[in-house]
Amino acid sequence: MHRPLLILATGMFAIGTDSFVIAGILPDAAHTLDIPTSTAGWLLTAYALTYALLGPVTAALTTRWPRRTLFLTGYALFTTGNLLTAYVPHFTTALAARALAGLGGAMITPAAVAAAATLAPPERRGRAIATVMTGLSAATALGAPLGTALAGLTDDWRTTMLFVSALGLLAATGTALFLPTLPTPPTVPLRTRLTPLTDHRIGLTLLTTLLAYTGLYTVYSFIAPSLDRATGNSTTTLAALLFTWGLAATAGTLASGRLTDRYGSRRVINTALTLAALDFALLPWTTAHLPTTLAALLVWGACGWGLLAPQTHRLITTLPAAAPLLTGLASATVYIGVALAPVVGQAGLTWLGPHRLGPLGAALITLALIAAEAAHTAIRRTESATQ
Template identity: 80%
Template sequence: MHRPHLTLTLATAMFAIGTDSFVIAGILPDAAHSLDVPTTTAGWLLTAYALTYALLGPVMATLTTRWPRRTLFLTGFTIFTTGNLITATIPVFGVALAARALAGLGGAMITPAAIAAATALAPPERRGRAIATVMTGLSAATALGAPLGTALASLTGNWRTTMLFVTTLGLLAAAGTTLLPTLPTPPTIPLRTRLTPLTDQRIGLTLLTTLLAYTGLYTVYSYIGPSLDRATHNNGTTLAALLFVWGLAATAGTLTSGTLTDRYGSRRIINTAITIAAINFALLPWTSAHLPTTLAALAIWGASGWGLLAPQTHRLITALPTAAPLLTGLASATVYTGVSLAPLAGQAGITTLGAHWLGPIGAAFLILGLGAAEAAHTAIHRKESETQ
């Protein structure tokens, strides 16, 4: 039986995780100055969190399979909040990197379990909407959490205030998970089995689409302050307002994409979202020079970028429905792998071309992602033909 209130609770937990994922980009220059490293090097703070999540997601899912779901959520949030508290209090870059990795470990425990729970409780005809609702917790973090964190840093003049804010969100989310009803414990699945779907060409190409697309999308976001400095004039409050617009569009895109995927199928929504995002990014060196066009670019970026998550997850589950819990974990890990690679691509782009040209670099990754998406569609169609 579908339980909307449970889905909303899981979305709330994802809001805390999402805020931590996205808020660092808005305060990156201040963090770099405080930790006495270049802004490009400070981008590793994003990589430390995302890469830890990506690598340890399947591992933690295996190790915690028999844990009661409530215990799993509470333990994950304890680790998550500890990592953020250390980041907020220890003024050493190496320690901050380790603390970001610790917070990523907490996220690795929470996110796959939340998405899998929502998927399992939804009937097939509502699966796209259930996935989208939980994902909305992440996109709502871009609409509210990330801008609030950026504004806090600007108003207080201290980026560590933002990390304390994220720590508080983690504590509140942990309290919310105590209200969850007893959830069924999934069967024990070895790590090798969890990774087996990667050998399926349909799954591998779909995940490659996600990897390329989110590397491109986050190449710009990782250094969003320097990328948009002509429009914001380095004003933190203006940047926070722009992130708010981006986040609202992301929330709308996530919610709408679930319904559209159920109605039109994943291929049309995936290809449309990637194409719009690629064109938008290719134009970013010019549109980001002025505030009005930057607002429009961020609205398009938020809606198209976040509109990709639900149909991609839906494509995976439809291709191999018997492995749905495994696929949701792999999907989340792939997103965060892309997010972890993006600061490295952005660092290279800033060094060679400058921050204002990160958009076309991101567009190149998106175009490659579109090719992978069509290859995935071909593989899925071929498999369907063989089984008929």
């Protein structure tokens, strides 16, 4: 089981690097494209929104595709989109290129998470999901800061996009050579895929994810101006901070799988959300100095990424028969939050300034905690009624 999971995690590493590296090079991209930094935030939104909206659609259209064919097609679109982003001269065409890359991600991520859940027995499902999700968090630890550092060393943010393209090619090669044959899931119409949304337990769980990741990425979308007091506008220092944040994210992801298997999803979810909300509420003060910024990012990374595995586990254990559908909806919901975050962040920049985005994110994360408890109550109520 371990080798297929590692191959899937490698693909998630490429997808995750593309998702997170843009935030670190946003000011440089804005300067090159001759647009304000707040407007450049739409480069994140174009990728994330395309992924979120087309994820369920592509999953329905490609159900009968062999899994290897699905993954390789997704990587082809992903890599092409990033190559175009590196070379197009105008903002509007860059947005279209980012959307194409997002379409590739929409094909890959839900299938990878569903495959992980299928490969593992129930008692190890949390760890299997966490292993694949570690590819995403490792991207924050290695891919995103390395991409940011490359932009600083070459004084050209487009080098970063070429780096992401190379990661896509590497993941595609590994998939073609080493991924074993995986069972093809049964055909499921798009309407059926969206049916779980009518279940209030699922709806509340997805609402938790939406609120949490909108809050978390409201700050991350504008991470460079938010941390400029600590970094002194040094791209190298920012890359080092992102590396530390990513290490914490990787540790949080791995630990959350084991903690979920041992203690259940509720404790892990509530603890992660509570600590993240407190951490974000204090960001206006902690990000004023480098040592406290480092501490804040450690908590942020571990708690923010420690939420993914227990949330996915909660969905799958609530409706086990719909696991492949739910993993797709879960991934789409994360990216809807990531897509909304720059929009919320743009408003926050105007009203509050870059150093006050933390409390705005904390408010959304607190609402996520309320939604999580509502989801838990609904799940328990349904269980009691069926006994």
